[in-house]
Amino acid sequence: MSAEIDTIALQEERKSLDKKEIEDEEREKMLNIENKAIDEAQKIESDANDVPVTEEGREVKPKFIPIGGIKMPGFFTRSKSKEKCKEGDDGAQGELLEMPPVEEVVAKDNVEEKEVDTQKKSRFQSLKIRNPFSKKSEDSKDPDVNNSEETGQKRGLLNAIRLPLVNMIPRKLRGHSVGKDAEAGLDTAKTAELASMETLDDNKDAEKPEIKNDDGMETVKLDVEDKTDGNTDLNKEKLTLRERIRQQKLGLDDLAIMAGLLLFAIILIIIIAVNASAGYIVASPIKDGRYVDAVTSCGYVEGILEDGAFAFRGIPYARPPTEENRWKPAQPLNRLESCWNGTLKAHNATPPCLQIHGNGTTDGVEDCLTLDVITPHVRYDTPLPVIVLIGSESLVGGTPSKLRPSTRYARSKDVLFVRPNFRVGILGFLSSSTLSKTSPTLTSGNYGLSDIIVALEWVQLNIKHFGGDSKAVTIFGHRAGATLVTALLGYEKADKLFTRVWVSSGSGVYPGRDIQEYEEANNAYLDLIKCKDANCLRSSKIDDIITSVPDTWRSAAPDLPAVDEKPNKNHEWLTLDGFLLKSQLMSVLPNTKIPVVIGTTAHESASNKLLMRYSNWTTELVTKHINGSQIGKAGIVDEVIKRYNASYQGLAAMITDIRTVCPLSLLAKQRTGIAFYVVTQTSGENNIADVDSDITAILGRYEPKTPEQRRYVAAMQQLFYHYVWHGEVIQANTRNNNQVLDVGQDVLPIREYPNCDFWISKDFVPRYAHQD
Structure with a gap:
């Protein structure tokens, strides 16, 4: 070992x-x-x-x-x-x-x-x-x-x-x-x-x-x-750059750096100077977590925060149409004495213009030329499209009806809503020789139409201070408001006031008589109010002015053409004054280039008055009602019943086709590029598409209860807001004048709307079209 x-x-x-x-x-x-x-x-x-x-x-x-x-x-x-x-x-x-x-x-x-x-x-x-x-x-x-x-x-x-x-x-x-x-x-x-x-x-x-x-x-x-x-x-x-500059020991690289810095500084100064000269700010600050200011041509206004958007209500846009300004075209606020001092509290809505409702009641005030602005934000860097709402049930009253702006939809759809008040009835459309003599244009009437024009001029001048784009203004009219909006298409400065038009359930025909005929027809009113000159009319009490309006001048609920109905003898509020309205729209529309969408609902003429006429509309009662109209006189009852069922829904559709759908369809065919739609999605106990079905869906007040109705609301909103943002209707073939968009659960293009050719051939359209 x-x-x-x-x-x-x-x-x-x-x-x-x-x-x-x-x-x-x-x-x-x-x-x-x-x-x-x-x-x-x-x-x-x-x-x-x-x-x-x-x-x-x-x-x-x-x-x-x-x-x-x-x-x-x-x-x-x-x-x-x-x-x-x-x-x-x-x-x-x-x-x-x-x-x-x-x-x-x-x-x-x-x-x-x-x-x-x-x-x-x-x-x-x-x-x-x-x-x-x-x-x-x-x-x-x-x-x-x-x-x-x-x-x-x-x-x-x-x-x-x-x-x-x-x-x-x-x-x-x-x-x-x-x-x-x-x-x-x-x-x-x-x-x-x-x-x-x-x-x-x-x-x-x-x-x-x-x-x-x-x-x-x-x-x-x-x-x-x-x-x-x-x-x-x-x-x-x-040495550092600063020391080299101090000792004057600079090379080519140093000079290049200094030249680049100098150029950058010059560009920055120019940008700041341009923005400062324009007076732009990014956004108006919110005060106390609730209020915000905006500037107008007449002074500052203060809005209030509501449901995520800002509401400015009751902003004056024209001088009060009272005393010496009564029965005169609207006058803008272009004088210092017409403006206000300090900041105007625009928190609460002002009353509408004086009007007479269908049931004979009256409300409103004479000093009424104000407007509301609803905006998601008050800023300058991202201007949004503007929608001007013109709503009225008739030219006598019922304004603004259900065409009211929505703060929730202004925020969710990124748009601005503007709703002006405008004169209606006797104060808005009286035409008389005594008034024409005192006018610089030697005309009278259409004062309510002039109110809308001045309101649109205010929008062009001021809407940028509320976050809106003055080059993207859609004017949206409903019923009598739609009639006024389509009338503005013939105004010579229309293309400078708005970018596109959307009208719902308006009138398809317009007055055809000259101003002298209207003035003679209105002399009966001067006798009732006991005035012979313009000074007497402008100094009369407002109650006397309203109560002196004849009942026959008031709007009646739509129905089948009566046997003794004479369309040419009905009172017409709009006047061919030669100043604002120079000719029939049928001859003006083909020459306009502004994009237009015209629409209505399948049962637009359905009304509570018609529904309550009988407790239960049976087949016999429907047939009896048709026989007592101009249809019975023409001897086409059986053929009409074959086209429409003998029910309340069929009767409402029949009246709507004669009064609204077919006249508007005929109007839309006057120019290529006009999209025409009819809402056919029904709702409610009566299972009809009433006169407000489209606007309530657009403004978010429609209450869907079925999947089909929810699909309809989505389709209607997509149709409208895409048009507001882009100025086009994707589903429409603008080259085909005969095309109709059937808006139900979806937007479906169809070749022709049923029965319109029949009513045109029988001379019911456009003869008996309503003329609000």
Whole structure:
């Protein structure tokens, strides 16, 4: 057993001796290489001293050198060296390997290509790398490295990390290029100095910077001189841009940077000046979490926050139509005395214009020319489409009916709603020779129409201050309001007031008699009110004016044409005054270019008065009612009943076709590009599509109770709001004048609406069309 142990020991000793011999041989080879490198460097230096140096120096080809010559532990040492290093102050032993100076290595590589400037001193001292396997404690110091008084400010690990990162940045972005260095005659050592200065010399006061890590690792001690030997380019690299400007040491790169900054500043100043001159602000601030201000041509108005949108109600848009302004066209607020001081509280709605309802009751005030604005936000940067609502059941009264703006839909659909009040009835449309004599245009009547025109002018002037787009105004009329809107298509300045038109359940025919006939027909009213001149009319009491209106001038519920009905003898409120209305719409519409959508509902003429005529509309009662009309007189009852069922729904559809649907269809065919729709989706106990079915769906007041009705609401809203935003109806073929859009659960194009050709052939259409 002992013999085996001796054998193992002998083998280990032999291996140790062999290993020791190998290490000695390697150490000897390395020392020979070091000595040979030193001799060659000294020889090159001595040869360089004999070469004369010009004033500008010699051109040296740049060579990439690791920036700073960082010492890396263990790369040039072995774990066990026979040679001891110098002892530190604490007596600890460390193993250091002496490397030739960096400059000597560079000179050796470049000696066959370029000469080295002998006037420059060495930029780097000898590189010493600590053996990481040494037993020297972390607290020990190497007197040759750590205790030198000439070392600069000590650097941390962060600077050591920065070195390779900075080297990745292109030289052009760091203020100099290789080409410039070569032209200036900078040698390789200078280039290394600049690189080290950029990355290591953050402190300008440090003359000989050194990097030291917290764990005892040390890097190259740089002996960097601040002298530049008159090289202005090198001085420029060491100075900041501000210092170079102060010392008037600027290069082409500096001038390019300054020119770019100057150009940017000029552009920024121009943009600010333009916005300041325009007076634009991004948005009006909300006060107390509830109120917001907007500016108008007559002063500031204050709106109130409601359901996520802002409501401005009761804003005056024209002078009060009272006293001397009674029975005169609307006059805009273009005088200072007509405006208000301070900020107008536009929180509450004002009463409508004075009117007479279908049941004979009256309400409203004479001083009524105000409007409401509903907007999602008060701002200037994103103007939204504007919808102007013109609603009235008839030209005598019933305004604004159900055509009221919705704050919820203004927010959800991103649109603005504007609803103006306008005069109706006797105060809005009285035509008389006594009034014409006092008018500059020698005409009278259509005052309510002039109110709408002035309201649209107000929108063009002020709506941008409420967040609206004056170039995207859709005027939306319903019933008598639709009649007034379509009448505006013949106004010569219509294209400057609105962008597109949507009318629902309006009239398909317009007055055809000249103004003299109207004035003579209205003389009977002057007798009732006991006035012979305009001064008497304008000074009369408002109650006398309203109560003197004949019953026959009031609007009646729609029904089948009566046997004794004479359409030409019915009272007409609109007048061909030669000023606002110059000719029949049938002759004007083909020449207009404004986009138009015309529509109605399948049972528009259904009314409570007709429904309550009998407690139960049986087949016999429906047939009896038809026989007692102009249809019975024409002897076409049986044919009509075959086309419509003998029920209340069939009777309502029959009246609607004669009075509204077919006249509007005929009107839409007068010009290509007009989309025409009919709502056929029914609802309610009577299972009809009443006169308000389309507008309640559009404004969000329709109450769907079945999946079919929910689909209808979505289809109607998509049809309308897409038109408001884009001015087109996707489903419509605008090249086909005969096409009708049947709006039920979906929007379905059909070739012709049933039965219209029949009523036209029987001379019921457009003869008996209603004329609201």
